[in-house]
Amino acid sequence: MRLLYSLVWGFSLPFALFRLWWRGRLEPGYRQHIGERLGFYPASASMPTIWVHAVSAGETRAAEPLIRALLARCPERRILLTHMTATGRETGDKLFADVGPRLQQAFLPYDINWMILRFLRHFSPQLCILIETEVWPNLIAQCEAKSIPVTLVNARLSEKSLRKAQRLASLILPAARAISCVAAQSNPDALRLHELGIEQPGVTGNMKFDVTPPPLMGERGAALRRSFGERQVILCASTRDGEEELILQAFVEQVPLLQTNPLLIITPRHPQRFDHVASLLESHSIKYLRRSSLNHEEIAPIGEDIRVVLGDSMGEMYMYYAACDIAFVGGSLVPLGGHNLIEACAMGKPVLTGTHTFNFSEITEQAIASGAAFRVDGALSLFQQAHSLLADKKQCQRMGEAAYNFFLQHQGATARTMQMLEKYL
Structure with a gap:
């Protein structure tokens, strides 16, 4: 053989x-x-x-x-x-x-x-x-x-x-x-x-629980967050082919129903797909900025007309987690098995994940049981749950604390x- x-x-x-x-x-x-x-x-x-x-x-x-x-x-x-x-x-x-x-x-x-x-x-x-x-x-x-x-x-x-x-x-x-x-x-x-x-x-x-988040990424995340002003930030991290279309369609449908103007960050898992996701944003007539167009050190305020930031950079995942209020971990809306949610927990963020998490099933179930994560059954459910959490600051804070404790315990x-x-x- x-x-x-x-x-x-x-x-x-x-x-x-x-x-x-x-x-x-x-x-x-x-x-x-x-x-x-x-x-x-x-x-x-x-x-x-x-x-x-x-x-x-x-x-x-x-x-x-x-x-x-x-x-x-x-x-x-x-x-x-x-x-x-x-x-x-x-x-x-x-x-x-x-x-x-x-x-x-x-x-x-x-x-x-x-x-x-x-x-x-x-x-x-x-x-x-x-x-x-x-x-x-x-x-x-x-x-x-x-x-x-x-x-x-x-x-x-x-x-x-x-x-x-x-x-x-x-x-x-x-x-x-x-x-x-x-x-x-x-x-x-x-x-x-x-x-x-x-x-x-x-x-x-x-061993990913033993990886220490780089302090520089935390600093860059804080600078990026300041550029957003008072807007709430939802991160869709490590998204895969087929997910961005679902996410953007739900985003377009859900946001007009809200009284707030949340900012969405999308970070595709693979760099060869950055331009493809940019094309999707343009096809939906969504005004966006690419991370690569922003100064690394001093990021100017981002206008409220910008609805999406496309994370077209590598090695900055901790920065994106530091800059968000809630993180959805991709690869889980479509049957690809999901990605690990450890980095989000390490930055103390409430985590959302889809139903397809068979590559990281035990960690995902443990995070959900500990109160660090919540499972959603689709893109619409993702934004509904995100907005529900963002409206309840105490619950959002409890989930973030549970996520960080989950990271430390493992x-x-x-x-x-x-x-x-x-x-x-």
């Missing part, structure tokens, strides 16, 4: 390279370091290496506390941080700008044997740490052949992903069983991982993960 998988990868390679070039129209990072995706790397100093693989921006942010803990625990070793997306690499550049040469970034090659072998020969990692959901059959098989321990941390597995993996059992099960150590985010995740074939996965919690996953990794260090 792995041979067939490798053949499919080989035949798909030209299409994968074309896709990189195509995405590079909007995200230039995809047209950079192409050789790395094929297993070719520039010469670098040889030193003992711990390899951390974080696919995209979310996994990279989640890995930050662990990487800093590894740097402190292993001062004689280098951290190699690999990615698959340009936004992941850009996020790593920003998060670890202070680290220096002890942290090196690269793109991971495609999961083709000869490419993975070139990668392993070049960097000679002593340990592989995969973040969240990454199980690559050839990568794990080649690590096993070279006696490189493979660990999976901050691991999560939805019911949908489990069923998909089970349909490919002859390919996925050998890879899952070759993983030396698994640290799951929650008990349900651990049970599903065990069902997949991983023996005795541990439960350490979600910290400590990084320390527990480090304990599980200790025998490999």
Whole structure:
């Protein structure tokens, strides 16, 4: 089965390279370091290496506390941080700008044997740490052949992903069983991982609770908020394809029924969709501003005729949360599984989420049970609930306090993960 998988990868390679070039129209990072995706790397100093693989921006942010803990625990070793997306690499550049040469970034090659072998020969990692959901059959098989321990941390597995993996059992099960150590985010995740074939996965919690909101983002958020004057602010964060249309239609229908003039911030999850969302705003004749048009330091007052701010920037999510009164976390109005609501809770904001949260089911249910979050069943319900909360300042404040307490209560996953990794260090 792995041979067939490798053949499919080989035949798909030209299409994968074309896709990189195509995405590079909007995200230039995809047209950079192409050789790395094929297993070719520039010469670098040889030193003992711990390899951390974080696919995209979310996994990279989640890995930050662990990487800093590894740097402190292993001062004689280098951290190699690999990615698959340009936004992941850009996020790593920003998060670890202070680290220096002890942290090196690269793109991971495609999961083709000869490419993975070139990668392993070049960097000679002593340990592989995969973040969240990454199980690559050839990568794990080649690590096993070279006696490189493979660990999976901050691991999560939805019911949908489990069923998909089970349909490919002859390919996925050998890879899952070759993983030396698994640290799951929650008990349900651990049970599903065990069902997949991983023996005795541990439960350490979600490392994203250990990420400290950057003070600079709080300051920028306060400056952005001042530019809005006295208007109430609703944030729709990390929205996905199909959601913005629903949100804008509901916004147009609901706002005229209100006596207030709330401001809406929309931050699409993926930067290649910024222009698409701008086109949607224009098609609805909604007057808006793009974040990229505003001065970072001194933001002029935004007129009341501006109804929407389009958050077309990366790495500023905490700023948007700091600037809002209520946050809706996207990916949950349509069946995409949702996104984590930890950043909103870390900034002490009442959280709204849709019904499709299967990627983060336990955290979402716990947040709802603690009074930090509220589930809505559609875009109209989103604005109805938001306006209800905004009209009740005490309830809004209670939810914000509950959200921050929820964030504090779930910290400590990084320390527990480090304990599980200790025998490999």
